Amino acid sequence: MKTASKNLIQRIEPPFWFSDMHNPELQILFYGKNISQCQITIENSSAITNVKRTDNPNFIFVTINTRIIQNKIFEFIFKLKNKIVFIQKYELKERRKNSATRKSFDASDVIYLLMPDRFANGNDNNQNDSHLNEKYNRELPGGRHGGDIEGIIQHLDYIQSLGATAIWCTPLCEDNEKEFSYHSYAQSDVYKIDPRFGTNEDYLRLAEEIHRRGLKLIMDYVTNHWGLEHWMVKDSPTPDWIHRFENYTQTNHKRSTISDINAAEIDRFVCLNGWFVPTMPDLNISNPLVFTYLCQNAIWWIEYANLDGFRVDTYNYSEPEYIAQWTKAITDEYPNFNLVGEITMRNQGLLSYWQKDSPIGKIQNYNSNLPSVMDFALSDALQIVFNEDDDSWDQGITKIYDLLSKDFLFPNVNNLLIFGENHDSKRLNQIYNNDIRKYKLAMTMLATLRGIPQLYYGSEIGMAGDQNLGDADIRRDFPGGSKGDENNAFNPETRTECQNAYFNFTSKLFHWRKTNQAVHFGKTTHYIPENNIYVYFRHNSNQTVMVIINNHPENQEFDTKRFEENIKNFTVGKEVLNHLTFKLSAPISIEGKSALILELE
Structure with missing residues (x-):
């Protein structure tokens, strides 16, 4: 039998932790060739509450009680046959002052959604990485176009001048897929910023620069799936770390089966356990090791990067009981922390089911613990009504009236995230054929209706994009984000007259919104x-x-x-x-x- 050897640790996750957390239990993953053969001790042996070995000898999970640990830096001693093989130091860092009671985003905010790869390139030296598959190719619509964290930092003043107060970036963690990796929803390492975007330190600097301006940073977090190239998909700790099938099985995307009392069990099973797409294996959040890993990873990013909120991707594709517990684990640590879930459902009753303390969920004795949901019903209406001049019974602007008449279904209607478009939808300016009058109507409603408005990058300068041509067309590069761009829309002096008309209206509207409490919480x-x-x-x-x-x-x-x-x-x-x-x-x-x-x- 092969045995463990010195310097065998390849990964430790979390790489460090924090003292004085609400939950003192910490599960540490050690990964290395045949590491499970080792016995593990620390100076205060009673601090180790559990050691879990799995079928895969390359993993060992050690749970400690951090309240018992006396020193901020302490040592794990790895032994084989009572002989020390190696010693691994581990650190519990000090938390920021008032970390647990941090204020999150709410209805007084305006969120600016951007895709980092398509926004701005601030560092030409990180466009490729020798360890990652996909290389820079701006000529390829679905390729990597070079946008990065430095580009965002360089244009924070632009975002602030628009009237936005919070920034939601689509995922920034490493995605090592061979193609379409620019969106980073198929992550291959969830403790590491993708090198083509920058480093973990760059992300911290982004947070610091955002906070220096009085803005907020929202992370796009994915609980439902990783990418095929994730190192723990390639070498899984347990056979059931991800959901596996004899033949490839994709989710049916029918999330109504979760709350449907008439749904067939097989339909519900496939909805929750099927893969999102072939490159995104479905995580088994009901596995206790997976569940704890995801809880700790989310909390680690909040604490490490000083985050102000989460947007949670594909929230209701995960097992309802466990995603609710995951959410509660976060809000137990941070009672004021806001999480908005992507609930891609167009029916207000089905949307309401997923908001915390929902009267609809209560009927089935379910509480998601999720403070906010994305109002896809309103988004759909905003993409239609301004092309409808007929206001008969249920047509035209009456659709908005009818939607708001069902607000009683939501326990906290002011905490809904409202939007006209995002990175997965049709572009408003495409739908409305760049009729600025209709754009203004949509923005006016976002600025004055109940909820938290979210803007999508580029629309404020008239950017369009045809979803029928593929996702890349609704995720075009922001003009001026890369050297050599003929048009720089970041600068009012180099914008076109049309771009300035869009921007000036949007900026004036959302700067006004900041001043009026009635439209925030009234x-x-x-x-x-x-x-x-x-x-x-x-x-x-x-x-x-x-x-x-x-x-x-x-x-x-x-x-x-x-x-x-x-x-x-x-x-x-x-x-x-x-x-x-x-x-x-x-x-x-x-x-x-x-x-x-x-x-x-």
């Missing part, structure tokens, strides 16, 4: 649309905002008497973008396909 009162004019109010005890959406192509005039319930004793409305004043006792005129936001006085 109540909503809305009125049935008439003649394709939709009027709603956002209000609290101190402020009232009246929003008027004219989805009709023609100019219209309407009487305000119907809205006395909210107008009350206010006499004028100050329009927030062009600083016009409207008398509330007189009829209001509004241009076709346009909006008015009035602060009432």
